[in-house]
Amino acid sequence: MIPDPPPGASPQKAESKLEGPRLLVGLGNPGKEYVGTRHNVGFAAVDLLAERLGVQFDVLLSGGKRFGRFAQSSDGRFALLQPTTYMNLSGAAVSIALELLETQAHSLFVLTDDFHLPVGALRIRAAGSSGGHNGLRSIEEHLGTSDFPRLRMGVGEPGEDSVDFVLSPFRRAEQPVIQETLEMASFAAEDWVGGASIEELSARFNRRSP
Numbered sequence: 001m002i003p004d005p006p007p008g009a010s011p012q013k014a015e016s017k018l019e020g021p022r023l024l025v026g027l028g029n030p031g032k033e034y035v036g037t038r039h040n041v042g043f044a045a046v047d048l049l050a051e052r053l054g055v056q057f058d059v060l061l062s063g064g065k066r067f068g069r070f071a072q073s074s075d076g077r078f079a080l081l082q083p084t085t086y087m088n089l090s091g092a093a094v095s096i097a098l099e100l101l102e103t104q105a106h107s108l109f110v111l112t113d114d115f116h117l118p119v120g121a122l123r124i125r126a127a128g129s130s131g132g133h134n135g136l137r138s139i140e141e142h143l144g145t146s147d148f149p150r151l152r153m154g155v156g157e158p159g160e161d162s163v164d165f166v167l168s169p170f171r172r173a174e175q176p177v178i179q180e181t182l183e184m185a186s187f188a189a190e191d192w193v194g195g196a197s198i199e200e201l202s203a204r205f206n207r208r209s210p
Helices: 011-016 038-053 087-101 134-143 162-166 172-193 198-205
Strands: 022-026 058-062 065-072 078-083 108-114 122-125 150-154
Touching: 022 038, 022 087, 022 172, 038 078, 038 108, 038 150, 038 162, 038 172, 058 087, 065 087, 078 087, 087 108, 087 134, 108 134, 108 172, 122 172, 122 198, 150 172, 172 198
Parallel strands: 022 078, 022 108, 108 150
Antiparallel strands: 058 065, 065 078, 122 150
């Protein structure tokens, strides 16, 4: 198991010493009714990457219960996870997958939506707060830390009802932008599972608009 970084070490420095497998997590809700919704862009980006790499998903099981769709690369360098526990309980699946891989939070990269950002924005950070996102909050609670990298994809301002908004599909006019955004997010994820640092990804992919 990868040891915790020394006190005061930055996430980037800790990341550079990683030797175990990396875990890429896309957040979303399971079920056909959620496909194409704003809350499921994490799932969608991971699907694009899995298809491009030819990676096949299996079921992540623990105690006889299903916790997610899980795939590990043939060389064992990385794994992909889509928690199927619903967004608010994503941390349970992430915790199980990290334990299975015998790795820790600094080996994690989470892809998720963010309604505080305009459609098409990409924001990669080495750590940070949940910002009110229930999936990130669940992961933080299960891992006991917020020091894990994440890529937030902007899905637009919700107005008064954020719950209905994030569970709604993108408008037709937004489709070209969000498709390009998902592709860029999947390329960033591919670079990360290939060994790139969060600092490198931030410099290359962070943007306020497409």
